[in-house]
Amino acid sequence: MSTNSLKPTVHGIFDRSTWTVTYVVYEKEGGACAIIDSVLDYDPKSGRTRTDSADKVVAFVKEKNLQVAWILETHAHADHLTAAPYLKSKLGGKTAIGDHITTVQSVFKGIFNLEPEFATDGGQFDHLLKDEERFAIGALEARAMYVPGHTPACIAYQIGDAVFVGDTMFMPDVGTARCDFPGGDAKTLYHSVKKILSLPDDTRLFMCHDYPPSDRPVQFETTVGEQRRKNIHVHDGVSEAQFVEMRTKRDATLEMPVLILPAVQVNIRAGDMPPKDANGVAYLKIPVNAL
Numbered sequence: 001m002s003t004n005s006l007k008p009t010v011h012g013i014f015d016r017s018t019w020t021v022t023y024v025v026y027e028k029e030g031g032a033c034a035i036i037d038s039v040l041d042y043d044p045k046s047g048r049t050r051t052d053s054a055d056k057v058v059a060f061v062k063e064k065n066l067q068v069a070w071i072l073e074t075h076a077h078a079d080h081l082t083a084a085p086y087l088k089s090k091l092g093g094k095t096a097i098g099d100h101i102t103t104v105q106s107v108f109k110g111i112f113n114l115e116p117e118f119a120t121d122g123g124q125f126d127h128l129l130k131d132e133e134r135f136a137i138g139a140l141e142a143r144a145m146y147v148p149g150h151t152p153a154c155i156a157y158q159i160g161d162a163v164f165v166g167d168t169m170f171m172p173d174v175g176t177a178r179c180d181f182p183g184g185d186a187k188t189l190y191h192s193v194k195k196i197l198s199l200p201d202d203t204r205l206f207m208c209h210d211y212p213p214s215d216r217p218v219q220f221e222t223t224v225g226e227q228r229r230k231n232i233h234v235h236d237g238v239s240e241a242q243f244v245e246m247r248t249k250r251d252a253t254l255e256m257p258v259l260i261l262p263a264v265q266v267n268i269r270a271g272d273m274p275p276k277d278a279n280g281v282a283y284l285k286i287p288v289n290a291l
């Protein structure tokens with residue numbers, strides 16, 4: 001690993017309608033980059049998509065003259081649709097997600113009664129990442145870390161001194177991600193969080209979302225040390241049992257995300273829409289009284 005690769009440049013683009021941060025990670029202008037957790041705008045009232053958020057990513061990548069090596073997902077998101085296919089068509093790069101996406105695909109193939117041809121082998125993605133797998137972003141070395149709990153397929157990415165934590169932790173004053181989606185588990189999330197927080201204190205942590213309280217602006221970067229001191233759900237001293245009790249009680253009060261039904265159906269297809277009906281239109285399903 002080159003010295004430069006130890007501290008990559010990280011550019012976050014915040015999407016106000018889904019509270020999601022898309023990251024562009026690179027060593028230097030003109031070099032290779034990875035895009036993490038992109039957003040395809042989706043209006044649930046009309047069923048129409050737009051690319052305003054993704055176009056900000058395209059503009060940034062072009063401005064810095066970056067070559068896209070990877071388009072990464074931390075997990076199959078339930079709160080926004082990925083723009084991976086759009087970004088790939090505009091910028092190139094290989095799509096990747098954790099290899100346990102196959103479990104998520106099998107579960108939701110059943111829930112949505114998807115077409116028999118829908119493959120549950122993850123083949124919609126260019127690459128499936130295993131735990132501790134290393135891969136190159138130009139001169140940067142990236143490491144995939146399993147961090148299940150929010151979903152069974154969640155991955156965090158360590159790139160130099162930066163870790164993209166996905167839906168594990170949020171900023172210290174917001175806490176942690178919910179664990180009540182199919183395949184989620186609070187005890188598992190606790191251990192995933194502890195795995196991330198065992199890294200050196202000055203490790204930079206980049207959140208997948210921010211849900212700021214009204215008295216602070218949007219923030220999405222913190223450190224291991226700050227999370228260990230201040231995270232309201234998982235600061236040092238919170239036991240597994242305390243965390244599981246808190247998380248379970250809290251999850252019971254949460255509504256489903258507005259976009260969970262369209263988002264999951266699209267994201268388990270690596271961002272593609274379902275096959276079109278005979279009339280040339282693609283449809284998303286709403287299971288009634290099934291979730």
Ligand SMILES: [Fe+2]
Nearest residue numbers: 077078079167
């Ligand atoms: Fe999520």
